[in-house]
Amino acid sequence: MIVMTIDQRRSRQGEDKVEALINQANNTVTHVRPFQRTAGDEVQAVFDDSMEAIHLAVMMAASGDWSVGLGYGEVELPLPKETRAGRGPAFVFAREAVERAKNTNAHLAVAGPTEEASRLEAELQLTACIVSKRRATAWEAGTLADQGLTQQQIATRLGITQQAVSSRLSAALWFEANRMMEEATKSLSKQLRKLGE
Incomplete structure (x- = not known):
């Protein structure tokens, strides 16, 4: 648990x-x-x-x-x-x-x-620091990306260029931080399964 x-x-x-x-x-x-x-x-x-x-x-x-x-x-x-x-x-x-x-x-x-707790802590601390520095415009674009919209669809929705969307997501390390959380999830789930054996 x-x-x-x-x-x-x-x-x-x-x-x-x-x-x-x-x-x-x-x-x-x-x-x-x-x-x-x-x-x-x-x-x-x-x-x-x-x-x-x-x-x-x-x-x-x-x-x-x-x-x-x-x-x-x-x-x-x-x-x-x-x-x-x-x-x-x-x-x-x-x-x-x-x-x-x-x-x-x-x-x-x-x-x-x-x-594994020490490595998980390091990963999540770094991720939290990255997320804390995101601007509102990055959240706006990233939330739509997480819903499955393409960058072109996001650009149309927000009334900006596709290049601007790409720039916002890149500056926020949006996909990298998401991947870090996904990998941390796998690791924690594995630890919980081991403890349950």
Whole structure:
């Protein structure tokens, strides 16, 4: 299982964004146990889908508003209905990871029972740093690319040239960052399968 712990950054200097995160995340991602406030400005959820967990972790960290800890490993079963009542190594790893994430430029850390955790962390930290530097125009083009539109179709939709679309996607390292997340997903899924054997 994958446990994600997210802590709001600079929460004492601004509004509490936790409830908005809980509502949005629980309505848009597939989870085993939903996001729930655990204490103060911190939330936690349980996943079994590596892709969902990795994509969300990178996006949350890249926003600059959150420190994200991904922990993977075993959990005590059956899981309780309340996310915050969960126990097991994956919960401990998530706690360890979120504390380390607070002291990184990427605001993201990964912990688990295998050596793969260190490589996954490095990949996802780099990806989060890349994503954090994207401009709104890159998001506009990249979101359409992710929906399967060609660069020419995107150009027509946005009223710009195909060359401008290509430039936006290239500057944002859109496809490279997506590939990094895909490879990280494969790696984490493999680790979870091994742990389940």
